[in-house]
Amino acid sequence: MDQPSSDSALSAEAGATPAVRFDNVGMRYGRGPEVLSDISFELPRGSFQFLTGPSGAGKTSLLRLIYLAERPSRGLVSLFGEDTSVMERDALPAFRRRIGVVFQDFRLLSHLSVFDNVALPLRVAGQGVRQYGEDIVELLNWVGLGHRIDALPPTLSGGEQQRAAIARAVVSRPEILIADEPTGNVDPEMGRRLLRLFVELNRLGTTVLIASHDISLIRSVNAPVLELAEGRLNRRARSV
Amino acid sequence: MNKPRRPAPLLPEEAGRDLPLLAVCAILIFLACLSVIGAAGAWQAASGWSGQLVSEVTLQVLPGEETNGDEAAREAGALASGLPGVVSVEVRARSASEALLRPWLGNARLPEDFPVPRLVTLEIDPENPPASGALDALFADAPYRVIVDDNRLWAGAIARASATVRYFAIGLVVLMCAAAAAVIVFAARAALSMRRDIAYALHLVGAPDRFIIALFQERFFMLGLKSGVAGSLMALLATLGLGYAGGSAGALFFLPSLAPGWGIVVIVPIAAFISGAISGLAARLAVSAGLQARWS
Structure with missing residues (x-):
């Protein structure tokens, strides 16, 4: 299996500001119980890490904190050295453009074709179809959706929707890529192919964090693993 | 593509x-x-x-005891026609005034010596009307009384x-x-x-x-x-x-x-x-x- 650039990147970036840093982070929804407690970790720039844990452990909540969909109830979350709890609302879009997200439920817009869904981050960034058209077709061919380019999401299978969501997350070459169960709905061969895409992006400098239950997927890459259980980060380990 | x-x-x-x-x-x-x-x-x-009201002025001529109403109205019309800004003059007959009074006095024919006011209608050039007070001044020395109604109230x-x-x-x-x-x-x-x-x-x-x-x-x-x-x-x-x-x-x-x-x-x-x-x-x-x- 291809290996990510974690070790070399980690050493090269030693001392540099991490892409993501959590310090004693706690989070609760409303007045409910804490879903994350005392979470502390770093994602060095250019690193590749897995996030695992049973259902309800808080993986999705942790990812939501990273892609700025939530703010921590306590503690400090830093993105590229900036404390997210004091970020002005106007500053959020610029940070979000540096992050690609693959959602567990895909979050594709049902009235837009696969092409237009994948193009969304580039349209928002102000690019025209002439600039991104060919790149998107190439990317969709790579993820095996070349023949479904004009299809609407409701007509796609779960695996096809997942691949479209991955294409949308990586199309703008984000500095951080967060993926929530990115291979959950695809066959093993396509899963390995998508993982190669993540590894390739990581080699190009993208910080990658993949939340997954898939032990075989985690073991196929020699990368650190963050393990969550009942809202707490229990241990850090290498996947193999 | x-x-x-x-x-x-x-x-x-x-x-x-x-x-x-x-x-x-x-x-x-x-x-x-x-x-x-x-x-x-x-x-x-x-x-x-x-526009219509300001381009029209009505003179009510009230004859004195020793003046003839029709003559007074004609004289007032002639005087007014010489005033700059007056385009035309129409002296209305006694019957026109009687018609106006009919709702109050009834259909009975009025006696000849009843002092019915005569009406004189002046058409005014709205772009160049007579100077303010000029009409009043015109009839100041007349042996009959003239009331100038310039329709200002209605306008x-x-x-x-x-x-x-x-x-x-x-x-x-x-x-x-x-x-x-x-x-x-x-x-x-x-x-x-x-x-x-x-x-x-x-x-x-x-x-x-x-x-x-x-x-x-x-x-x-x-x-x-x-x-x-x-x-x-x-x-x-x-x-x-x-x-x-x-x-x-x-x-x-x-x-x-x-x-x-x-x-x-x-x-x-x-x-x-x-x-x-x-x-x-x-x-x-x-x-x-x-x-x-x-x-x-």
């Missing part, structure tokens, strides 16, 4: 859902345009009446009535616009709530609020534009219909004429633009507040 692509609209077309909203806004614009057209017609008529009443109609129409238009804006705010909130998946996805790929607001603003601006065109065209057609129906319709609505001329067609683009602007602005404010409240 084989064929040039056009990016699909980020907000889906919702012609079916937009139709009732478009109808409500068009009806409000229709009522607002009717108010404007009615006020314009009333103002136009008032201007016409005022003032008409001006006040015209202003009242105008302010009433402005009030109605403001109310209609406020109602349209309130409807759009409600609709924009509903649209944002219904399309929160789009707003959420756009936020998470880095769209600033202004990007999302612009989508809704453009959609509602177009809706307002269409409502404005439809409502103002309906108002124009209704006005033409009332105008065609004739004077009875005008009398019915206390408007002398509801056919203010072809110039009134400018109301269509003006109403469309104002309606679009109000809709766009209302949607902008509603969506902006909605985004601030829901997504951090």
